[in-house]
Amino acid sequence: MDYYDYFRVKPGSKLDLNKFDPVCKDLHDDSDLAEAEMQRLRDRLRELQYSMYAERKRSVLIVLQGRDAAGKDGTIRHVFRAMNPQGCRVFSFKVPSKEEAEHDFLWRHHRVTPGLGHIAVFNRSHYEEVLVQRVHNMVPKEVWKKRYDEINNFEQMLANNSTHILKFYLHIDPEEQLERFKKRLESPHKYWKISDADYSERPYWDDYTKAYEDALTKCSTDYAPWFTIPSNRKWFRNYVVLKILIAAFESFHISMPETTVDLDAIRRLYHQEKKKENGG
Template identity: 45%
Template structure:
């Protein structure tokens, strides 16, 4: 009897230059003092190719991510590993958060991923501590949670809209830092992505929602109000990045005018964290010869 090794994970395309996952993380990590507004939303740091190349690279990376997630799940189930990941996606309206959720969730097994979108708090949510609804969506060990918006909304929106006294949202920087540090200490890593989009690209996408029959249901007057307050949000993002980019949970600023780029980059950031675990397939604790003999004996045609 031969123990069969799995097929090789597909190689990444090498017809374009692309930063390795770890290098990309360094390129995109927010550095204290860095200007959020100065990041070029059209740029493609760490990737030299065009849209077609980006998509091809993304497809290959998806297969890598799927394999890594399954190893994470397998080691949790059969090896007692207690690790999970939360991918937080923040960014202005139409910066492509939903599309990234779809691509990441579509790449891995659905039992290995849970997605959550955090909109305007419901009555029940608003009646709780602002982290209550976040806690409820934390991933099981062995899985990845993808958050379309997050607890960071509870700083951004109250601040820009003046919904609470400043003291209330100002206190939340520390509360969040401690929350995320506690998560990391218990095996749940938070990977935080701030998507950045240009005013021109946003206008194009919001216009689509007004004039395209299949997108009109997505249009919201509130998006136009947020766009009007562009600069106030820019300031709020800057402070957020400065105050909550920590060693255990740094922010990554990802240019998002080109959707193919932001999708590739986010998947690669996830791959980087998963590769750090260096997960091997857990070996069965059984004797394969014994199990094969039992399989033979269980044959219903031999009864």
């Protein structure tokens, strides 16, 4: 199945998240089989990253968005562990610092976009400016409405400079979110994740739904597509993200660079050193 196309938000399309199934059991219902395949997919992703790092002709920006407990951290832990950290960095965006707040809203994101050969993963992103700021009326409507075009222009500029952009919205329903909040209360090693905001944000569920629908439909483009990922089942979420990443990376047609040295001369040097080592 072509997961890339199936879960991609088509440019210009309408999206109704209330009708989007966060489980999608009809697509895959065997976690054991998926886990076996995921190891193969991680190995393939590692190979592709290695080639891209060596090629140094492109970079990749991966955006993860979702409601509280949607699984952004879990996706990073289970999917991106395949990556060599030498070429992949994760950036988490919290409340802007004083310095960040003194610049335009894209400044703090632009300064950490990936260079050639590298991958950057944004755990939350510049889209917070049309999500939380919109829902809580932190800026006037005439301000956040302009940001869709500003975001599209920003992403177009990155794409024009050899950055591939892949954006994932991790979709869960309110019942699953509450169940995950319960597990945080039951697991001491998850206490650190608990926040008052977990519960204070729930009354705004419908407002966030509308904000996400607008962000995904207005800002899913051919050069920076959004993917809506069913995330109630964590293993399936990871599986789908991996499949989409593999499809995207393979479409880049990455090639290993040609050597810049005289291999015959290097081989002669090697054999000379080996001969010395053997006492010859």
